[in-house]
Amino acid sequence: MPGPDLIVRNVLWQDELVSLWIEQGVVRRLAPPDEPCSEGEQLHGGGALLLPGLIDAHVHLREPGFEYKEDIASGLEAAARGGFSAVLAMANTRPVNDSAAVTSFMRDRAAATHPLGPRLHPVGALTKGLVGQELAPLAELAEAGCVAFSNDGLPVASPDLFRRAMEYASDLGLVVIDHCEDPVLAEGASMNEGRISGLLGLKGQPVVAESMQVARDILLAEYLDLPIHLAHISCRQSVELIRWAKARGVRVSAETCPHYLLWTEEMVQGYNTLAKVNPPLRTDDDVLALRQAVREGVIDILVTDHAPHADHEKEVPMDEAPNGISGLDTALSLSWKLVREGVLSPQDLCALWSARPGALFSLPVNRFQPGDPADFILFNPDLEWTVTPETLRSKGKNTPCLGQTLPGRVVAHGIAGKILFHNVDAS
Amino acid sequence: MLWPHKDLLCITQLTAAEILYVFRMARRFAEINTRPVKKVPTLKGKSVILFFVEPSTRTKTSFDIAGKRLSADTYSLAASSSSLRKGENLKDSALTLQAMHPDALVLRHHQSGASEFLARRLSCSVINAGDGWHAHPTQALLDGFTLSEVWGDDMAGKTVLIVGDIAHSRVARSDVLLFTALGAQVRICAPRTLLPAGVRQWPVEVFSDLTEACKGVDAVVCLRLQLERQKAGLLPDLREYARTYGLGARHLSKANPGVLVMHPGPMNRGVEIDAALADAENSLILDQVSAGVATRMALLFLFLTRKDATDQGDARGDQVESPQPQSPSLQED
Secondary structure (H helix, E strand, O other), X not given: OOOOOEEEEEXXXXXXXXXXXXXXXXXXXXXXXXXXXXXXXXEEOOXXXXXXXXXXXXXXXXXXXXXXXXXXXXXXHHHHHHOEEEEEEOOOOOOOOOOHHHHHHHHHHHHHHOOOOOEEEEXXXXXXXXXXXXXXXXXXXXXXOOOEEEOOOOOXXXXXXXXXXXXXXXXXXXXXXXXXXXXXXXXOOOEEOOHHHHHHOOOEEOHHHHHHHHHHHHHHHHHHOOOEEEOOOOOHHHHHHHHHHHHOOOOEEEEEOHHHHHOOHHHHOOOOHHHOOOOOOOOHHHHHHHHHHHHHOOOOEEOOOEOOOOHHHHOOOHHHOOOOEOOOOOHHHHHHHHHHOOOOOHHHHHHHHHHHHHHHOOOOOOOOOOOOEOOEEEEEEEEEEEOOOOOOXXXXXXXXXXXXEEEEEEEEEEEOOXXXXXXXXXX | OOOOOOOEOOHHHOOHHHHHHHHHHHHHHHHHOOOOOOOOOOOOOOEEEEEEOOOOOHHHHHHHHHHHHOOOEEEEEEHHHOHHHHOOOHHHHHHHHHOOOOOEEEEEEOOOOHHHHHHOOOOOEEEEEEXXXXXXXXXXXXXXXXXXXXXXXXXXXXXXXXXXXXXXOHHHHHHHHHHHHOOXXXXXXXXXXXOOOOHHHOOOEEEOOHHHHHOOOOEEEXXXXXXXXXXXXXXXXXXXXXXXXXXXXXXXXXXXXOOEEEOOOOOOEOOOEOHHHHOOXXXXXXXXXXXXXXXXXXXXXXHHHHHHHHHHHHHHOOOOOOOOOOOOOOOOO
């Protein structure tokens, strides 16, 4: 048997010091840290946590069309530094990703700018132009490499069209990701509807704008016996519906984002456009419900909903500001805050950011079993960093974390056994 | 009192003592408005830009007159004649104006938070002349001043009812804050479709029946109903609104003797208020307009002389005296 190509020595995996042996892009085995081997490249982990490469199933990389906000190169760079080995890129580009040409363009750009990864998996539009009138050519999109379909950003209002989309997608073996939002109830909202929107004089989005669509999707999924994945869940009412649906055996899965687990509508005080996100940040009670749902598996996965915007777009009054928080750079640190607060365990992180999204979207996942893809990160949870425009790799500096000190840094990242970076000073 | 605020954005930033100080100043300035020659040199050399992105007649005129009576140079700018129309954003428009070195910028804007947005970016004083549904602090101050001229400054024991479209009213939000700060009990009355989210957590009693709401009140503030609320599906029609929430004599018969009637204007007679009530003896509606000029004179004085007083204090290195508006020694110019 040939020797390993790469040995990552002295890293913590499930509280044990190990070394990771990698051969031809896959995991060969986890070995004792000092097991001698003279072959292959040696990378010294310095006791950092060994984690699988993360999968972010919901990002907006803005290219083509909005490269001033982000392009595939900068988005993937932020993903790499943030610990993500794969991202699912939504279709609300310009042109919309509703044709094989756009899908291929995105994949080609990713391969050209980041040949070693992270991997970009396009999500195809559910309807042409995302306008919710006609189905997009889903088969063509699947053939071109889309791994799921979604009208994220412009949810499909028609239950009939949405039903047909679910049915058509199921023939292709791909999941529909729904942005659950009633467009009428949510129209013109800048934040959560509640005490603070009333005081600030801002139009609020009621939680039922989300939960009504969650209920619709669940009922359709049960009726059709088809899977549905619910994007960026933000409120208790939705969680309770999903819990009920799962108990009935409905094939529903759901995601939420770190910002819904950490922050509330209070963040919007002072008309803070950096905290303007859709769905909006909700209340303490919603945060509690979501935290519990994540721990219990009612919410299946975490995503960033990475939504970069240019500074000048957020430097406007609240109503004019676009929705979105830039999330790829900060997601793991924010998740680690949840670990520190006892909300999640490190094992939960691996499940929420890797194993489960991989299973949901049929992507290869590293569980550190022999033969698994050697996508891994080394994470130093004790290393703190201050979020500034300069420390963010994304072009989007639009995060409420600006100026905050966050715990944990990715000190090395490998994909398919190739080292993307190794920050020796930080390990 | 050394005026501590750079900007006037919302009533929440003012203490009760500061509100009453504005009233005292307004009382002094009101006298100027009754003189044959209504101009004093107090703010000579100061410049005020009236930046009214949202159309306004009375507030803009009121600020304009207030500034001119104190000899400030006022410059009016509307959205239709500004670079906003050419696609310039609010920040750049404001920075451009600031480069012309005004002492204050009075902003009316259709978006909540627009004044706060500018105040964070401009070194000159920003006075909020109404931002979206959020706040209209100068209207609240003039409303409070108008009532204080009748009741005195202590409003404890008084009950003020605000009736109408509370959800979309910056006047309602600011009035609630001001009246409660001065010790009054506040009630609001509106159909549920015109109540803001979270109103149950406001320091007010909430009514949907106007007759009930009027029982035992000392003043009623009627709010203008924007006619587009019907198109937005918040009301069946104006006739029904007028029948249910239009203030009439039958409602006021339940109020305390001497009940006062107010309206920030512009009025839809016969919709939110019975036409005759608007002209009745207990109507303060025109008093509010007069009080508006005096209150805004007081505010311009406080904000425009604040820096001068601070600078003098710095030079002397001691406590600055309260900037008194020189009345009765205010000189006619």
